[in-house]
Amino acid sequence: MSVSQKYTIGIPRALLYYKHSVLWKNFFKELDCDIVLSPKTTKKLLDDGIANSIDESCLSAKIFMGHVNYLRGKADYILVPRIVSYGKNESTCTKFHALYDIVKNTFDDINLLDYNLDVENGSREFSGFYKMGLNFTKNPMKIYNAYKKAKKSQKLENKKMEAYQEELLEQNNKLKILVVSHPYNIYDEFIGQPIVKYLKQLDTCPIYADVLDEGTAKQKSKQISSGLYWSYNKELVGAIEHYKDKIDGIIFLVAFPCGPDSLVNELCQRKIKDIPIITIVLDELQGEAGLHTRLESFIDIINMKKQDNEELVRQERCKYE
Ligand code: SF4
Known part of the structure; x- marks a missing residue:
């Protein structure tokens, strides 16, 4: 294929899309690719997913x-990246380690585009993006600039979301x-958003645990447990603190x-005593x-x-x- 050909990149609107969507979309746009995004989850999409997955x-x-x-x-x-570790002594859930291979072995009629992120074993994000970029341009500076720009946009978006949430907390x-949940569950239109909408109908203000800045969240998680290994759970626990x-x-x-959630959430429930807590398990039924x-x-x-x-406060007064 000629290097000037315009490519279309399919991005599944699921799992880490909800964490890295701005980075991914901007990177490919900067490299002149078109993007096709799968639609919001529906019952049909879930049923197709079930049909192409193992029960477990x-x-x-x-x-x-x-x-x-x-x-x-x-x-x-x-796009199906292999995201294993963002830093030393931490890892994502094994589903993310295996995702690329699961998809590759399930569908034999698609071209997968992947990058490895495994900081613990020396695979950094930029080198993964660089290799991906070579599929679309032979110009290293173009890839470098696309990555830098996309990374900056993702950071700005994250900051904007965090500031908006702080405002809600102060003024509402x-x-x-x-809501302590992985972003791919809570922002999913079919499984998580109905819960958020109902909480709003009950005249409450839902606060998203995943919105807090990663560095702050990881640091704060140590106050609940210093030995947590799963990156995303670490961030959620830090947000509780x-x-x-x-x-x-x-x-x-x-x-x-x-x-990971069943272990870590149990730990949190044992440590947090004075805030009402409920666990909701989402399943296919x-x-x-x-x-x-x-x-x-x-x-109530x-x-x-x-x-x-x-x-009590009134009586004390x-x-x-
Ligand atoms: S929901 Fe749990 S098991 Fe599934 S990918 Fe996320 S962390 Fe892993």
Whole structure:
């Protein structure tokens, strides 16, 4: 193929798309590629994912397979990176280690585009992007600039989201509910967003744990546990520590069956004593009615606890008047 050919890159709207979407999209755009994004998750996409997965796979990975399936025949390449470690002594969940091979062995009619990120073993992000970029241009400076620009845009976007959330925490008088969930679960239109929408209908203000800056989150996670190994869980735990004095309740939102979340969330529940907590497990058979009842009861409990606390403060005040 000629180097001046315009390529189309398929990006599955699932898993790490919700963490790196700005970086990915801007990088490929800077290299003059077109992007085709799979649509928001639907029941049909999930069913296709289930049909292309083993039963033991987690719900989030099944959804990912549905998105890859949708992109078949619609792009020159489909992006499926191998993201293993962002730093020393930490790792992502094994699903991310295996994702490229799972997709490759499931679909034999697609060209995969991948990059390795495994800092613990010496594979840095830029070298992965550089190798990917060589598929689209032979100009090293163009690849370098595309990466730098895309990286800067992702950082700006993250900062914007964090600032917006800080504003919500300061100015909003509603009950604040910290949703502790991987971004690919909570931002997914089919499994996570219905919960956020219902929390808003219940007149509460959902706060996203994944929005906090990575460095701050990892640092703060040490106050709950210094030995956490899974990067994404480390960030979520750090967010609990960071937001704990500004929130009224915590929802752990877990995709079935997630090993890292079940261990780490259990640890958090043992350590956090004074904030109401609920765990919601998302699975393929999720029904809305039961979910709504649980959320309503949870918010009622928080409201009752808040009223009791206010009454105690009032009684204390009366003693000195
Ligand atoms: S961390 Fe849990 S939900 Fe995420 S990919 Fe791994 S098993 Fe699935």
